[in-house]
Amino acid sequence: MFKVQVKNLRFSIDKKEILKDISFEIPKGSFVGVIGPNGCGKSTLLKNIYRLYKPSSGSILLDNKELAKMKDKDCAKEIAVLAQESNTHFDFTVEQIVKMGRYPYKSVFEDYSKEDLEMVKEMLQEVGLENFGERSFSELSGGEKQRTLIARALVQNTEFLILDEPTNHLDIGYQIQLMDLVKGLNITTLSAIHDMNLAAMYCDYLIVMKDGKIIKFGTVEEVINSEMLKDVFGVNAHVGVNPINKKIQVSFMHTHEHIKGLGTEHIHEDGFTGVHTH
Template structure:
């Protein structure tokens, strides 16, 4: 299923936060949104999973306006992992993941064998199969993140919308999650702060800056030093990752792009990251 965002305008209290955005998430690809804080990434994603109504433009799923779908129809097509996740579920891990089956159930309908299989697989996929009986409120931030991702998987939608899915995850679970997203091959629209992760996992990137899409294309074409300086305000070199061949961004942590270079003090080591 393909996502088309057409001339999207989003405003809060009369203040425009996204201005005329156009972007595409192709079927079966991972499409990333990157940009500084406040650039409009989360607001744009909220319109795709219908948490927010735009003041102009539209979101199309395979040519159908998202707003023409009923809530149930939309929930069978789009699963979301938002940033505002709500951490007060007085439910077990398994019960939280089973909530993903709601769009397929009639009111008060009992869980069937298909539901049980789907939920079990989703928990196994995120490495939480051994924690089904734990209370959600007892989990660490990273564990909660994985459980909520399993809930999204249990929805069995064609589209995943993920807002900073690697938040709270340690390095190993970040790598596992990103590998899992690639293995899913669902149409995925994801915002990421980590530009190196975005370069590794995304087929296409859209760069947002002050509410506008200022660049779109494959990571290798988009993540260039001039754009990183203009949009993110950093000095950076882009090299080839020695293990994967993906673009690897090495930042100069001594100074922003528009500031003076600060003197080093004491021994130094190479600093590469985001």
């Protein structure tokens, strides 16, 4: 069963076509990553799906319902979003911002319930900010702000989560913690990811974008290989298998280093290629 269906989606700004006939389907409960070079349309695609942008043509279905016809509050009960940039410029506390994630479930002037407050407390603990509730959001570091906004998205308690480069501003420890947390939710997740090894570790499927088009959709094993990395990102890389978690792992080469004929079928004897993140 598909949670999300995108059909013949096109999007233009000032007569320039940014998304070009995009179609794909996301199986319910899967973690789907969107990868591709800067400017390929990853964020624009996500913004069309969570309705910040209105498609020029095509349709987006969520549980077979037309997203464009849904009311904003109903949509917020179905989709939680962690955008790349924050529009939160007001001087709220961390707890107040996380509480905002419960807004879709509240009527006008309705106060937060005990269950709401418990959920806020639980999610602050999950992202390592249990002692930050009274801190001003404006005084936080970039990573702390990111974790606050992640907690806000999670308290919406939806079955579909959209993340736009969620590990931006996070050090490696919190990157792993965040991805573990999201993966453990077992809900449908669509995320733009710039780190190839994080994508390989956590995603069930990958969408590869280039120049506003989807050029490949499939499992991590089907998608990530040295040829794709060369064609899409213009980099030389060796693709192997991590012997510990058995996941695909990418080792990037200097531009002057050339590898020929190396794909997942050519792996070091121990299968290990080393951890390289960028």
